[in-house]
Amino acid sequence: MPKVLISDSMSPKAAEIFRSRGVEVDEITGQTPDELKAIIGNYDGLAIRSSTKVTKELLAAATNLKVIGRAGIGVDNIDVPAASAKGVIVMNTPFGNSITTAEHAIAMIFALARQLPEADASTQAGKWEKNRFMGVELTAKTLGLIGAGNIGSIVADRARGLRMKVVAYDPFLTAERAIEMGVEKVDLDTLLARADFITLHTPLTDATRGILSRDALAKTKKGVRIVNCARGGLIDEVALKEALDSGQVAGAALDVFAQEPAKDNPLFGTPNLVCTPHLGASTDEAQVNVAIQVAEQLSDFLCDGGITNALNVPSMSAEEAPRLKPYMALAEKLGSLVGQLEGSDITSLSVEVEGAAAELNQKPITAAVLAGLMRSYSDTVNMVNAPYLAKERGLDVREVRHEREGDYHTLVRVTATGPERRREVAGSLFGDAAPRLVEIAGTRIETDLDGDMIYIVNEDTPGFIGRLGMTLGAAGVNIGNFHLGRRLADKNRGGDAVLMLSVDAPVDGAVLDQVCALEGVKKVKALRF
Structure with a gap:
């Protein structure tokens, strides 16, 4: 059960809404900064008005905090950049008063x-x-x-x-x-x-x-x-x-x-x-309205993933969230794949959607791609702080929406460009729910992106798969799934082949070196999702 702290006085209707939505809530107001720091680590959400000051120091102590809701418009009392860097969503209620x-x-x-x-x-x-x-x-x-x-x-x-x-x-x-x-x-x-x-x-x-x-x-x-x-x-x-x-x-x-x-x-x-002493929002109706709105917004996020009136992350309604969730899972995996293959050499990123994906709110999809990509740099990345990390690194991000429908009824394509190369991956949803890689570097290949995997590019010649199996078997590596795609050099002969293998456990560097030494191998990379 998610847990929320109301640290400023507000209408009791806020607490009523939290409890009705299955959110545990504590109303503890009038605390000093040190008193608040001592307890903030116990909460997933924080509901405030203007009295509570959400500083960088308070955020450092908020080890479980996921979202801050300001019952009102102004967020002068919140260090929004610090919250963003920590991956905490900041919402306000711009219409209640x-x-x-x-x-x-x-x-x-x-x-x-x-x-x-x-x-x-x-x-x-x-x-x-x-x-x-x-x-x-x-x-x-x-x-x-x-x-x-x-x-x-x-x-x-x-x-x-x-x-x-x-x-x-x-x-x-x-x-x-x-x-x-x-x-x-x-x-x-x-x-x-x-x-x-x-x-x-x-x-x-x-x-x-x-x-x-x-x-x-x-x-x-x-x-x-x-x-x-x-x-x-x-x-x-x-x-x-x-x-x-x-x-x-x-x-x-x-x-x-x-x-x-x-x-x-x-x-x-x-x-x-x-x-007058800052009375702009001081009517009975406004105080009730902002309390209701902040409670509904925090509950939507903590219970259903809906994001409304957020200042540091793309918004998506509680109604949109279930439909976007599988796309965001797909997008995060595609971003992670690109990040693991290309590392820090990426200077620009393009996120394209087509088919059914083009009918959706694209901002959360792009944020999920960035979250997966930026996880190569930090294990504390989420959709909130990923765009800020990308901006810090000077990454140029572009969104493209295609109304067309191609070979797949829905498709997300991520293209990463660096000084010397361009990496393109694409994925779709099977059964409208299961994320699946369907293309990498211009090669058709269908595979789940899950757990430990090995990515291999090799010359498409007879006997390679046997040699690879023998090498991994001798090293005690068990192959769970084996997915192969190839680029045809002409109508009859293969050029390069792309292999995606899921394995039962991480593969150490010595085994990867053995695989890399096999005849015809051009690239080997261990992946984890």
Whole structure:
């Protein structure tokens, strides 16, 4: 039974879902990093919110950990590269609190437009300063959207309902998607110059950190109002204070800060500033939604192999996983075969699918090929860290999908290229379940890839098989299965033959040397699957 730790407070529905799916769950919250390190090795999964910090040190102690689920969008509190290197899947729940966060941004826009917090404080203090609080209408104003993803698109929809014009800056926003959203796609400088209100909805990355810098704020329309319910590091807070003081920015509403909890910030006390303590996802509905989603996602993975909303591995639904599983087993064996035959000389890799395989999600198949290939370098490789190991080695990976169906109803072909050679292998599924090698180096050969095997290339001449059998028999090597393919030099005579032998136990180097010394042998390699 898989075991999950919930280390941050979340809706009890999460634990209910885990138990209903047959997952053992412990709810232990409020622990120090050392206390968490002491117990994390007992768990296959970790469900967190924003309090738990998943550091490289914690991951080192997580000897059994397979998956981390973040109930929410941001994963700033997770060392994703370290998790990837360790082979731990990192998931988030990007949709559970999207509406709540978008509504909070809209509420902040209203608060800025009508100076609601200041008017409330003044009125409750016994003042009646009706003429002091002169707001602005939202109708016909231009909203500048920085980040047009899931939350940004909801904000745009709500803003259009308020009869605002929406311009959007997002490098990943296509022209077609912009039309579908009803927004105008612009570059950042154009947005800064035109927007009456600016709202940020982008993750914090090296590319977005400080996107509203001092220089960017200077390019804004004078009197702009800025809302940030995304990540604090997106805005230069010192520069924002200066812009508020000078009147370049008429108002700012912040739900997030560069340092949280924000108990001391240079912005505090600045006029025309609205602040909330990271409440974007703080509604009853959102808290329940993200708890349910993270529990369902972790359960799908631990029980069925489904991967949803993963940040460091290709996703595949729980429905896809059973169909993909035999293909991934085949792909891993093909990758392992190429890796064992070619070693570290590979510089590029092509993964082709055709027939029934071409109808599937190819990303997990490619990841499985890389996992098999990279196992030549490390015995701790899996689908998560294999792509990172491949990238570290500068391996160029290409995916090809063919709609055609050839001699086999489904086929996966792996081609590895190095400085001096090219190795191509192909496999299929027999009975839609059993992985089988069907081609190697242009030679048709059908064999399972399982256990200990010997790969031999030799001249196709009479008597060789007898000599090989005698040599292995004298060395006490028992042949389990014998599979032969050959390349025809012409219509009547053979050129080279390819042999794949399964044997009952690993064959030592001395025996391989004897085989290599046989007349006509060109290559011998011991394999293990």
